[in-house]
Amino acid sequence: MKQSLQLRTSQHLALTPQLQQSIRLLQLSTLELHQELETLLIENPMLERVDDALDSAVRLLADGTINNATQQSESEFAVAEKSEANGTEQATKTDNTDTNGDGETQISSEDDWSFEDAPISGTKNNDEEDGRPQLEAAQITLREYLLEQMRVTVREGRDRALIELIIDAIDENGYLCETLEDIHDSLPIDLCVEMEELQFALKMVQSFEPEGVGARSTTECLSLQIRRLPKIPFVTRRLALQIVEEHLALFAQRDFTKLRKLLQCDDEDLREAQCVIRMCNPKPGLAYSEGKSDYVVPDVVVKKMGDEWQVMLNRDVMPRLRVNQLYANLMKQQRGDGSLSPQLQEARWLIKNMRQRFDTILRVAQAIVERQYNFFTHGAVAMRPLVLREIADTLGLHESTISRVTTQKYMLTPHGMFELKYFFGSHVATEAGGEASSTAIRALIKQLIGEEDQKKPLSDSKIADILGEQGMVIARRTVAKYREALKIPPVSLRKSL
Template identity: 90%
Template sequence: MKQSLQLRTSQHLALTPQLQQSIRLLQLSTLELHQELETLLIENPLLERVDDALDSAVRLLADGTINNATQQTESEFAVPEKSSQDSEEASPKAESGEANAEVEHTPSADEDWSFEEGPSSGSKSNDEEDGRPQLEAAQMSLRDYLLEQMRLTVREGRDRALIELIIDAIDDNGYLCEALEEIHGSLPIDLCVEMEELQFALNMVQSFEPEGVGARDTAECLAIQIKRLPKVAFVTRRLALQIVETYLPLFAQRDFTKLRKLLQCDDEDLRDAQTVIRQCNPKPGLAFSEGKSDYVVPDVVVKKIGDEWQVMLNRDVMPRLRVNQLYANLMKQQRGDASLSPQLQEARWLIKNMRQRFDTILRVAQAIVERQYNFFTHGAVAMRPLVLREIADTLGLHESTISRVTTQKYMLTPHGMFELKYFFGSHVATDAGGEASSTAIRALIKQLIGEEDQKKPLSDSKIADILGEQGMVIARRTVAKYREALKIPPVSLRKSL
């Protein structure tokens, strides 16, 4: 084999650190973005946040005078306007593969980055400054609530100890998670605790609030509550107790025909008993759970201005960044010291990538609104089929970029809050040769079930036939899949008296 030297030219895509950061920031959610930003602010001294709560504080110099730099208005932090020469030099172009990005104006060390002008959204009025923070009261747990009732009703120390033992065995739903035999077997023999004493302690706990606490199963929990419901007829109460104690599985399956036969009652009596049972809470302890609701903050907001739907970025989730002027000036004075040069370059990259992230989200949201105009006007039933490729071809970006933008990014509309991926869906053929969006079909199924006769609910086959009459070719199993996705129970569980 003979060795030789060859020259060859080729092109390949190199993922630079700046491009890798741009891709990573694009796929982060709003919460993850702010967490990432806090880490970068700690690591990079040349990067600072303009909308920081301490940024508007008055700073004193060494001689006691006020630093005039802290009295700058927020208009100084507006986005620098691009000149015609800069616009020509920074003409946008798309890159191939997953690294589609736009060439934008790079702020210098003396420029700030922001999307808003005028007074800062973080500034407070005089009323807000005078107001004192309100402290949230600690929420009482189920155990503490039961112990408080025990201290008010029970005096004997032995009884209190046994009741507290029962309370410790109650789970978050309010049920006794251990059998009395197991609790009795775990007690020392020297205490000489009888089974009747434990049963008395359990009965005391079951008499506490909330009603139904201390039950060993769902049937006992509902029975305790039914016995304590006020203003219930004797016949109705007895029938409701018989249902929950003996025929609860049949009642859960809504097999009313078999229930009428077993209970030997008519529809009116069974309907009254059903009303009483529905007043009960099968999980009484959940009212004391410490779980808090998670709220989604939208990235973009859609409003109707005149006859057009306008898309705007949510300024509350947009961090305002700039290069620290103190360190930037020190670097200008000491040009020979390049210890902070990498941090300066990283700060500029982050500011540019942040600008590009929100600009890409806004462009994608505008393209979605243009194609789903009927949805914003008429609702989900007017949703049209849409795929990532259509938006990617329109904006000159790659499908992977559109996928990153639409993941965990939310849009606030007059119809509610939706993830951007919600507006993309597969299509179903129609008899006229057109296409219908799967989202629109799910909305129609939900509308049909909402308007059905509860005594004779629509089956999946009947819904498929109704959609077929409207020109939508859809199978029964597809209707069942969409119904389950909407968390709608089957026809047997939707039937009522």
């Protein structure tokens, strides 16, 4: 076999670094985008951020007086920015990098990225408060709250030590996670601690606030709270205690027929006891937990302007970037050695890709609002079926691009905050030959259950029949799946007296 040279032409797609960065920025969430941006600002000296979260904050000196230099620097920055904008308007060349006859590098207006001309939200009125950072007060923990009560009520050092030992064994829900026998066995023998002393310490802890703390089971927790509830009739209190101590499983299953037979009471007495039990908290310690809520900041905001729905970008999540003018002028005057040229190009790529990211999000959001107009007007029951392919064909983008845009991007609407993927869903056939969105069907199921008679709740089969009367062909198991997705309990757990 002889060796030979052959010339062949073929087409292939090469992902340039700029394209890779554009794809990466597009799929990042708002939080991940700002984290990525902070890393790039540290690595690239040619890139700087104009918007500072602490620019509007008042800075204090050591003696407590206001630092006037801060306000002066802000005014100087505004004047410099205005003069820079005027100089940009007088420029005649618009290319990113251009070279004149002397070989100098010209810096274009695209090196700065702001959103002055874009339809964005987040403009502040004069009546609104300024964006000064506020310090969050430290939240007291359950252990600290119990120890504080112990210092006020108990004086003996030995009793304090045993009570603190019990408090250390309480979990975040307020329950004693260890038995008294295990605690007693873990103590040194030379301390001569009796079991009666531990029981007394536990009784003292159970007398503290919140009610029910230090319980060893759900039954004991509810029982402690019912005994301390004020202004409860004796008969009702006794019946509620009998339910939680002897028939708590039947009460959780809402088997009221069997409860009436065992307790030999009527519906009115059982209803009053049920109201007393519902006043209790089965997890009293969670009110002092250190869990923090996660807040979602919208990427786009939808508002109604006249008869139309307008989509605007949220200014609070859009960083303002620009090329560092100091280093750019050094390169313009050819004082540098050219080592910053790659960083300058990367900074321009980032500014361009950042602008393209938010432009794509805005276009996709506008296309969603146009197709889901009935949702914004009438609510979730008017949601229509929508797939990614439909938006991709309309905007001339790839389906994977639409998937990246709608992942972890949120839209603020008059009906609440929704992820962009919420507006996409499968369809269910109707008797008329049309299609109904699964989101609309879930909203109808939630509406039917919310309007049902609690004494005779609707079963999944009954809900399927009602939807069938409205022309929606849906099976009982599908109704059960949608109900579980909405975190709605079954019919047996929704029944009340």
